[in-house]
Amino acid sequence: MENFREMMKGVLEGCVLEIISRGETYGYEITQQLRELGFTDVVEGTVYTITMRLEKNNLVDIEKKPSTKGPPRKFYTLNEVGHEHLKTFWNKWEFVSSKINELKTKTEKEKRI
Amino acid sequence: MENFREMMKGVLEGCVLEIISRGETYGYEITQQLRELGFTDVVEGTVYTITMRLEKNNLVDIEKKPSTKGPPRKFYTLNEVGHEHLKTFWNKWEFVSSKINELKTKTEKEKRI
DNA sequence: ACTAGTATATAGTATTGCTAAGTAGTTTGT
DNA sequence: ACAAACTACTTAGCAATACTATATACTAGT
Secondary structure, eight states, X not given: OOOOHHHHTTTHHHHHHHHHHTSOEEHHHHHHHHHHHTOTTOOHHHHHHHHHHHHXXXXXXXXXXXXXXXXXXXXXXXXXXXXXXXXXXXXXHHHHHHHHHHHHHHHHHHHHO | OOOOHXXXXXXXXXXXXXXXXXXXXXXXXXXXXXXXXXXXXXOHHHXXXXXXXXXXXXXXXXXXXXXXXXXXXXXXXXXXXXXXXXXXXXXXXXXXXXXXXXXHHHHHHHHHO
């Protein structure tokens, strides 16, 4: 499908938070997980800008570990603030998506008349 | 709740398209409908920039009519391109929201383990 | 040596919703 | 007559975010 770019704004960071919350992971792996999930257009650069932002906002703890397959990896884990952020994200998502779906179904109902 | 700003990016235009598709309407009314729907932070300026964009991209037909309560209203109706755009929007929304919810529920399942 | 895969980083761009302010017509209260 | 409130449209400028493109570097296979 076409460009989801704008629709991903505001939710991609939440997705990254969610993925990190499942357990220690690093940028490259997060990218792959997002692509597996279906967001095939997500590239490394995008994820790195997000992880950088998470660092800057102190939502994650960082640990650098060597890799057998390439350069050292930067592992992230959510700290307490990060977990709160994630919770807020899901609340927002719940609200927004329910409203959008309300708008959608309301019209489908009207269309049947 | 806090700022939904980023999360609204990419969906607000779709909402406006949807509202217009229900029947001829104008900017001020669209704003009110969005606010009634729950997007209380949406203000006129935001909607007008969207309707301007719709005009520019030729997704709407325009008809100016007098109002008994104020200045003349600019009524919008979706043209064929607009309807296609709306359809694409809902397809995108269906895809993205299902993926996000997949990510959400997958984790909830894991949390139960 | 070369290529591919793994891994991090960053400068620059486009899009988009919001802020803030202005212009104008109508109605209501004083 | 005047002000305030509501209706209605418009625009300049801002902030946030995801993407593009590119650079760097380590490892393994050919």
